[in-house]
Amino acid sequence: MMILTEVSATVEPDRVPELLEGFRKLAHEPRPDGLLQSRLLQQDDTHWRIQTLWRDRAALDTMRTGPKPPAAPALLAAVGGSPTLTILTVHEELHD
Numbered sequence: 001m002m003i004l005t006e007v008s009a010t011v012e013p014d015r016v017p018e019l020l021e022g023f024r025k026l027a028h029e030p031r032p033d034g035l036l037q038s039r040l041l042q043q044d045d046t047h048w049r050i051q052t053l054w055r056d057r058a059a060l061d062t063m064r065t066g067p068k069p070p071a072a073p074a075l076l077a078a079v080g081g082s083p084t085l086t087i088l089t090v091h092e093e094l095h096d
Contacts, residue, residue: 002055003059006085007050008086010046011048011080012046015079022078022079026075036055053090
C-alpha cells in the first residue's frame with residue numbers, strides 16, 4: 001500500500017520566500033527511490049504542509065534510515081519551523 005507523509009510547521013511570513021526557494025531546489029535534486037510525488041501546501045499566512053506520496057512503507061523507511069536527513073522536515077526546520085510528521089496509509093484513491 002502507498003504511504004502519504006505530511007510534515008507541517010508554522011513559518012513566519014518573512015521566511016516564506018526561503019521556503020519556496022528551498023522547495024524548488026528539492027525538485028532538482030535526485031529523488032529517493034519510491035518517492036512518487038510531493039507538494040508544498042499553504043493553510044494560511046503561517047501554516048505550511050509538505051505532503052509526499054511514497055510507493056510503500058519500505059521506500060519510506062529506507063529513505064528515513066539513509067545517510068541524509070529527510071528533506072521535508074529539514075526544509076521546514078531551516079526556515080524556522082518546528083516540523084511535525086504524520087504518516088498515513090493510503091487505502092483507496094479516486095482519479096480522473
